[in-house]
Amino acid sequence: MKHNKVIHGTVVNAMGSVGKYMPAPDVLAFFNNLVSAFREEQQTQRDLAEIGAKRDLLIAEVTRRYDLYQSVFNNIFTERKHAVDKHFELVERGIATNNKDLIVHGLQGISTIVASSPFANIQELSKLMESGQRLEI
């Protein structure tokens, strides 16, 4: 309280000293403009902070979505590679035992996997991801 009185006194003194150089109404207008500019500056700072926060949020959302899709694709391709490798093991076993049926069976499995699109259910997957449901891959 005492501190505020000191500041008030200082401001009044400052106004008094400024009054030596310009008329009193102009001094008041000057200080009003100064306060208004200060408030505007504060509002601008708040707006900037809000825009910055929104930007960070949006970038985080974009990155999160990208990482999620990347992770899903990684899992899909890893699983397919694993399946293809298993079929090639069958083929190798067929070659080792001279079992033509096993070789043909292995190659059929490989061509079925490779011919099927890894992105066949991508629309469905996108919907699930947008809905925020838990995904089991």
Next chain:
Amino acid sequence: MKAIKAIATYKQTLLSLNALQRRANEISGAVERAGDVYEREYHSAHSILFPWGIFSRVKRTIRRVLGRPFFNEQDLHVIAPFLQMAAELAQLVDTKPLNEEGEII
């Protein structure tokens, strides 16, 4: 907002390119390995069907001239699985990573 949209578009493009690269690697890897198997089986079938090289071919040609088939029933047991392998390899080779519109499939 424009910058964020640009970042999102860039990330999406990067994701598509990564997916396309992995798909292309999957197809080319499978074709390459299946091609090796096919080649090995081709040599194996060829050596069974033509064990004496040109003489085996002459023997079969004579057989055909005499009105009998070039390949007998026993040979067909060698050829049939080999044809199936060729069909599977052809299917692998025909697998396309992109459709007509240039979208990843």
